Amino acid sequence: MTLVGKPAPEWSASAYVNGEDKTIGNSDFAGKWYVLYWYPLDFTFVCPTEIRTFQELAEDFADDGVEVIGCSTDSYFSHKAWFADRETFPQEITHPVIADTTHSVSQAFGVLKDDLGAAYRGTVIVDNEGIVRSIAVNDLGVGRSPSEVLRTVQALQSGGLCGADWKKGDEFVG
Secondary structure, three states: OOOOOOEOOOOEEEEEEOOEEEEEEHHHHOOOEEEEEEOOOOOOOOHHHHHHHHHHOHHHHHHOOEEEEEEEOOOHHHHHHHHOOOOOOOOOOOOOEEEOOOOHHHHHOOOEEOOOOEEOEEEEEEOOOOEEEEEEEEOOOOOOOHHHHHHHHHHHHHOOOOOOOOOOOOOOOO
């Protein structure tokens, strides 16, 4: 059963937000497009490649009116310690990263790997009406392309028929 085309689940959780522990939830993003992306665990090898690239593209997402929110089942304190490592994260992480220690957000979106207590590499795009427009889930060892997530958001926002490899500004199909 997919959530695509349905209202996004209600969610609220503690998050690392510019170094602070804040509670954020879907109500904070009402009327906005947002991307939720999950990664399995802090202090791993594939995860920072994704987090760094989402951060590098933060302005591009913002230019399209899209908020980016990371999520793992690690604690705020784990996030804070990991993001302070300038070898792993030379650029400060400024987008919120949920500390889903209760697993409620991961469960609500169907991306929790129960036997591990960590999330798969899930990506959910929610539109400004609160409707889930896209879901992609990868197994733990395979990273995703944040550039493709941005392209997908842009295609969804365009309102047209977007063929394979469509990029913002390209002609529509049909």
